[in-house]
Amino acid sequence: MKKRNLTLLLCVIFTIALITVQVIFTLPDSAKVTTISESSSAPIPELACYRNASPKPLDVDGKINLLVWNIYKQNRENWQQALGQYSQGRQLVLLQEANMTPDLKAWIATKMWNGNQVEAFKAFDSTAGVLNLAPELPKLACAYTELEPWLRLPKSGLYATYALSNGASLAVVNIHAVNFTFGTQEYQHQLSVLINELKHHQGPIIVAGDFNSWSESRVAVMSQVLGSIGVKEVHFSPDHRVQFVTGLALDHVFVRGLKVDKAEAPQTDASDHNPLLVELSLP
Template structure:
C-alpha cells in the first residue's frame, strides 16, 4: 500500500464516522419540551405552560418513582414499569426513548408526559421524561453537551400545583457523565439551582447524577446546599453503584415530609429504581380559588 492510500485511509474512516453520526443522531439547537397526551406528541420551544393544571398529589400524599430505564433496552421494561408506577402520582425517568411502544404505554395508562428532546436517534427522541396524571404548570428543558460523546444530557425543571395551595418544583436530571474534570457537571447543576433559588415552596431534585467520584459528589452537594434540600434516606438501599462504590442515583427534597424510601432490585434496566413516599406539610390549608 503506497503512502497516498495510507493517508487516505484514516481520513476516510473519520469522514465515514461523521456521516454515520449525522445519519443516526439529530441535535436540536436548544433543549425542547414535548408534551405527550392521549398518544399525541406536541413539541414546543424550551418551555411548556398550562393555566389549568390540577394538583399532582392525592389527598396530601405524593408517591414518586425515579428510574433510569436504559432506553427500554431490556425486554421486561414494560412489565417492570407497569408494576413500579402503581400507586405513584409522579414518575421521573431518565434515558427514556420515545419509541412507539413507550408512547402506547403512556396512552394506555392515561399519563401526561413531559419529555426533554435532548437528541433524536433515528428520528426517535431521547431525554428525561416526567409522567403525571395532569399537566404541570410549567416545564422547561435544560441540556448540557457531553464533551467526549458530543451528545447532550438533559434535565427538566417543572412546577406542579399541590392540594395545600403550594407549588412543587421538580428537577429531573440525567447528569453529564464523560468529562475530564467537573466544569460541565458544575455548569449543568448551577443552571438548575439558579432556577430553584427563585422558587418558594416544596422541592424535589432527583435522577441519575452520575456521581461516580468524590469530586462529583462534592460539586453536587455544594450546589444543592444553596437551596436547602435534604437527601432521602432509604429503608432498603440497592441503588446502582459505580466501581468506586458510590451511588449514581439520588433524591433530594425540601418542605415535604418523608414517609418511606427504598431502592429495590430489578433486571429491567442497568439502574435500580427508587420509590419515595412524601406527605405534604400543612395539608389542611385550602387551595386558593
C-alpha cells in the first residue's frame, strides 16, 4: 500500500510540474535566432538563421580569447560583476542558460557587444537559450532546438561562422545539451544535427558549451560524434569545471585548426557552473 501511495504521489508531483511548465513557459513554433546589434534599437527575432553580408574579422592580431559559461539564468546576485570580469578582453563569449531580462539587455548595451541568441522558450516575457556575444556580428548564425523528453522544454544550440583576419572562416557551435533522457537517442540526435553542419567546413572550428555529459554513455556519444570532425578537447589548468556526482565534467571546449595558448576554469559563486577561459591563436 505504501509503495502504491508513493507512486501515486510521484505521478501527482510530475503532473503538477508539467502543468506549471505549460503555464509559465511559452514555446516558439520553430527555432528562432534573435540578433543583438549596436546599430539596432531593439533585438530583432528572425526565423532559423541570421546572415551578414559584410562581416568584420573576429580575431585581434590572430588571437581569439574565448569565454564559455552557463550563467544559470542570472539567478545569482553577483552575475553582472562576474560576467564583466570574465568577458573583459574576450573576442567571443558563448553563454548557456542566458535569460534575456532587461538587466542582461542593459549589460550587453553598456559593454557594446553584438550577438545572437536562440529563442528556446519564453518565461515571463524573457527569452532563454544559448547566446553568442562578440565585438562583431557573425557571417551566419543558425538556431537549433531539441525538446527535452521529460520536461518538454527545448534545449538550444547555435551554429555560427565568423570572418577571420587571414581570410579563413571560423565555425562555432554553442550548445546546451538535452539533460533528462532515458537513453542517449535525443542526446546523440542533437549533437549530430549540429556537428553535421561542420562536416563540410574547411576552416578552424570551436565546439563548446554545457554538454550535460554526466554518464559514461553520454561521454562515449560525445566523443564519437565530435571525433567525426577531427576536433580535440581542450584541457584546463586549473580545472574547476562543475562535475556531476559521477565525477564527470559537464562543460567542454573542443577546437580544430587553432592553437591553444592557455586554458583555465576558475571558481566562482556567480553561477552553478564555473566559467571556461581559453586563449587561442591562428596557426
